[in-house]
Amino acid sequence: MATESGNTIEALLEEQRVFPSPEEFAKNAHVNADDIFAQAAADPEAFWASVAEELHWFKKWDQVLDESDPPFFKWFVGGKLNITHNCLDRHLTSWRRNKAAIIWEGEPGDQVVLTYYDLWREVSKFANALKGLGVKKGDRVTLYMGMVPELAIAMLACARIGAPHSIVFGGFSAEALADRINDAQGNVLVTCDGGWRRGGIVPLKQMADEAVERCPTIESVVVVKRIGDEASIEMQEGRDHWWHELMESAGLRCEPEEMDAEDMLYILYTSGTTGKPKGIVHTTGGYSTQTYLTTKWVFDMKDDDVYWCTADIGWVTGHSYIIYGPLQNGATTVMYEGAPDFPGRDRFWDIVEKYGITILYTAPTAIRAFMRWGDEYPAMHDMSSLRLLGSVGEPINPEAWIWYHTNIGGERCPIVDTWWQTETGAILITPLPGYTATKPGSATKTFPGISAAIFDEAGNVVPEGGGYLVLQRPWPSMLRTIYGDPERFKEQYWSRYPGVYFTGDGAKIDADGYFWVLGRVDDVMNVAGHRLSTMEIESALVDHQSVAEAAVIGKTHELKGQAVSAFVLLKEGIDPGDTLLDELKKHVAQKIGPIARPDDIFFTADLPKTRSGKIMRRLLRDVAEGRALGDTTTLLDANVVDNLRGQYEDSEG
Ligand code: WTA
Numbered sequence: 001m002a003t004e005s006g007n008t009i010e011a012l013l014e015e016q017r018v019f020p021s022p023e024e025f026a027k028n029a030h031v032n033a034d035d036i037f038a039q040a041a042a043d044p045e046a047f048w049a050s051v052a053e054e055l056h057w058f059k060k061w062d063q064v065l066d067e068s069d070p071p072f073f074k075w076f077v078g079g080k081l082n083i084t085h086n087c088l089d090r091h092l093t094s095w096r097r098n099k100a101a102i103i104w105e106g107e108p109g110d111q112v113v114l115t116y117y118d119l120w121r122e123v124s125k126f127a128n129a130l131k132g133l134g135v136k137k138g139d140r141v142t143l144y145m146g147m148v149p150e151l152a153i154a155m156l157a158c159a160r161i162g163a164p165h166s167i168v169f170g171g172f173s174a175e176a177l178a179d180r181i182n183d184a185q186g187n188v189l190v191t192c193d194g195g196w197r198r199g200g201i202v203p204l205k206q207m208a209d210e211a212v213e214r215c216p217t218i219e220s221v222v223v224v225k226r227i228g229d230e231a232s233i234e235m236q237e238g239r240d241h242w243w244h245e246l247m248e249s250a251g252l253r254c255e256p257e258e259m260d261a262e263d264m265l266y267i268l269y270t271s272g273t274t275g276k277p278k279g280i281v282h283t284t285g286g287y288s289t290q291t292y293l294t295t296k297w298v299f300d301m302k303d304d305d306v307y308w309c310t311a312d313i314g315w316v317t318g319h320s321y322i323i324y325g326p327l328q329n330g331a332t333t334v335m336y337e338g339a340p341d342f343p344g345r346d347r348f349w350d351i352v353e354k355y356g357i358t359i360l361y362t363a364p365t366a367i368r369a370f371m372r373w374g375d376e377y378p379a380m381h382d383m384s385s386l387r388l389l390g391s392v393g394e395p396i397n398p399e400a401w402i403w404y405h406t407n408i409g410g411e412r413c414p415i416v417d418t419w420w421q422t423e424t425g426a427i428l429i430t431p432l433p434g435y436t437a438t439k440p441g442s443a444t445k446t447f448p449g450i451s452a453a454i455f456d457e458a459g460n461v462v463p464e465g466g467g468y469l470v471l472q473r474p475w476p477s478m479l480r481t482i483y484g485d486p487e488r489f490k491e492q493y494w495s496r497y498p499g500v501y502f503t504g505d506g507a508k509i510d511a512d513g514y515f516w517v518l519g520r521v522d523d524v525m526n527v528a529g530h531r532l533s534t535m536e537i538e539s540a541l542v543d544h545q546s547v548a549e550a551a552v553i554g555k556t557h558e559l560k561g562q563a564v565s566a567f568v569l570l571k572e573g574i575d576p577g578d579t580l581l582d583e584l585k586k587h588v589a590q591k592i593g594p595i596a597r598p599d600d601i602f603f604t605a606d607l608p609k610t611r612s613g614k615i616m617r618r619l620l621r622d623v624a625e626g627r628a629l630g631d632t633t634t635l636l637d638a639n640v641v642d643n644l645r646g647q648y649e650d651s652e653g
Helices: 009-013 023-028 035-042 044-052 083-092 116-132 149-161 174-184 204-212 243-249 285-298 316-328 347-355 364-373 398-408 486-494 534-542 578-591 617-624 638-652
Strands: 063-066 074-077 100-105 111-115 141-144 165-167 188-192 195-197 200-202 220-224 240-242 264-270 278-283 306-309 332-336 359-362 388-392 415-418 452-455 465-471 501-509 515-520 524-527 530-533 547-557 561-570 600-603
Touching (some): 074 285, 083 285, 083 316, 100 149, 111 116, 116 243, 141 174, 174 204, 174 264, 204 220, 278 285, 306 316, 332 347, 398 415, 452 501, 515 524, 524 547, 524 561, 534 547, 534 561, 547 617, 617 638
Parallel strands (some): 141 165, 165 264, 306 332
Antiparallel strands (some): 063 074, 465 501, 501 515, 547 561
16 A cells, blocks of 8 residues: 555564563553453443543533534533633642643743643633633634743633634744634734744744735734844734733633533644645534543653643644643643754753653654764753653654664653544544553554544455554544535545545554554645645645646655655746746745745656546655656556656756
8 A cells, every 4th residue: 555655564564572561650550451441442432421520511411422413423412611621720729729830941941830820820811811802702813823831821711711723833834824814714813023943033923914914804913022122023003912911901810611512622724635724623522521531541641740742832732732631630731942953952851851851742753853863962861750752743663663762761661652633633542551562663552432443445344454544433532524614524534434534544453453554645745743735735836937737745754754845847938947946945935834845846847647637646756766666557658757767866866
C-alpha cells in the first residue's frame, strides 16, 4: 500500500524489541490491570458515563449516546456543564487553589506562573472584557496569537461565556487568517503586537491588520502587548483595544455559562483533501470527558507532576493536552513560547531541568532533530525528574524511539506513542504506561472504550496485515461536523465505508493486535508534524501569474518526515530560473504561511496523468525519491515519467 509518507512495514519491523512496562512505574500507575479494558469493551456507554461522573455538571445528562441520526452522534444528551468550571472553579475549593496551573517560559527566558486562583481571576476578567465588546454565547472569536499566557486565558474566557474560539496558528499568513475568520464569521479577533521566534519578531499585528481588511464582520481587535516599542504597530482608533487596558476595568466575577453538552466549544481549522481548510467542530460534554480521562490515564497524571507538552496551542494537541485535559485534572502544565534551538540546542533540556519536568510530550520531528544535533545537548542537563515520555503527530521511526528512550528517558521512562487527529479530539490509540508493553514504532492498542480496525478496500476487517484505519463506534470527543458544511462532513469521513469513520490513514495490525500507523493515504501531507494539503499548496502556486499547472507531493525527509516538493508547469514563454523559483516559494509562504513553503520546486514540461486527467502524485513521489516506478497501467503517456525522471536526476546532480 502506498502512503503519503512512503513508510514501509519493513523499515518499521527492523526493530523487533518489546519493552514491557517498568515494574516500578506499574506499581503506582492509574492503570495497571486489564479488567478496565474488558469492562469498557463490554459496555462503552456505561464506561464513558462513569468517567463523566468524575466531572462537575450543572445538570446530569438524560441519555449517554444518541445514535438516532448517524453520523450526527450526540453524547450526554441533556447534560449541562462548563469546561472552565472543571478546569478552574472546581480546584479553588481545595489546596490546588494555590497550585501552579500554568508555568510559562518566554523565549527570552522571562517567566510567568499562574496559580489556579490566578488563572481563574484572569479568565473571569477577560470573559467580562469580551462581554464588554458585545460577545455573546454562540459568537465565534478568532485568536491569532503567539504562545503567551494570554492565549490560554483568552481561550478559557471564550469557553466561560460559551463563545466558541477559533484559534489560528501564529505561523499562518494574513490570507490564511482572513479565510478562517471569514468562514467562522465572528466580530472579535484577539492578537498580539508580535511574538518572539529565534530572537526575531513575528509581526502578528501587521498580519492581523492585513487580514481584517478582508474581513467585514470584525468590529474589535484586542492586542496583547508582548513586544512593546520594537513591534512598531499601529492601533486603529475605535477598532483596536489593548488587552491590559481592557483588563484594568474588567470585573472580577463572571459566572460560567451553563452549556449544553452538545453546545459548540470550539472550531479548529485543519487541512483536508481539497484546497479549502475544514472547520472541525468540537462540542462540550464528550470532549471534556475524553480529554479529561485520556490525560489522566495516558500520561498517568498525578498531583505532583510537572507536565510539558511542547506543541503550539494553534494545533489540536495544544488545545487538548496543554489546556483542557491537564487543567481538568488539576495538573501543572508548562507552556513554552519559542524555538527548541534558541538560544541554544539544549533549550528543551534546560527547561526540563529548570522546572523538574516529569512528563514530556513532543513530536517525532523534534526528536529526529535532537538526534541529529547530538547526544551532548541532553547530556548537559540533569533530567532525572522525567518519568514518562510521549510522542504525537506522525509515525515515530524506531531509531528515533530508541534514541528518545535512551538519551531522554534514561532507559527508565515508558514511552506513549499516541495516535489521534484534530477530528478525534483526544487520543484513541496509545499504550497505557504501567500496563502496555511497547514496540518502537507502534502506537499499540486502542484506549479503553474505543474500537478501531483495519479494513481492506471492500470494507472487510483485516485481522492481521495492512489496510485502512477506521473507527467503528462513535466516541465522546469526536468531531460533530465541519463548520457550515455538514455534507462535506458526511462525504469526507462516513462515505467510504457507510456507518464507519474513515481516518485517512493507512496502517497495519500485527499478530498481537498492535496497530502500526504508516501515514496518510489521501492528499494530506505531514510536514514536521503539521498537516498540509497538497491541493492547497497547488492552488497557491497556480495563483501565481507565471504558473500554468502544479503538482505537490510530500517527499520523504530525514528530519521533517515529509518535505513539500512541487512540480511546476510554467505558462508559455516564461523562462524558469532561480529568481522565479525563489519568487514561487515566497508566494506560497505568503498565501498560506512559512510552514507551507516548498523545499524544492522542479520545473517540468509535463505532468503524469491518468486517462481521466488526474495527476498521478504517487508516480511523482517515486520520481522524487528515486524509487522504481509503481503501477503505471493507468498512465496516459509513459514517456512523461521517463522524461521527468531524466530531468529530475540531472537537476539533482
Ligand atoms: C498522523 C495531530 C502515526 C496521522 C494529533 C493522523 C500519527 C494525523 C500519530 C493527524 C502517531 C498523529 N503515529 N501517525 N502517533 N499521531 N498521526 O490532525 O496521519 O494534526 O491522521 O492531529 O497525524 O494530524 P492532526
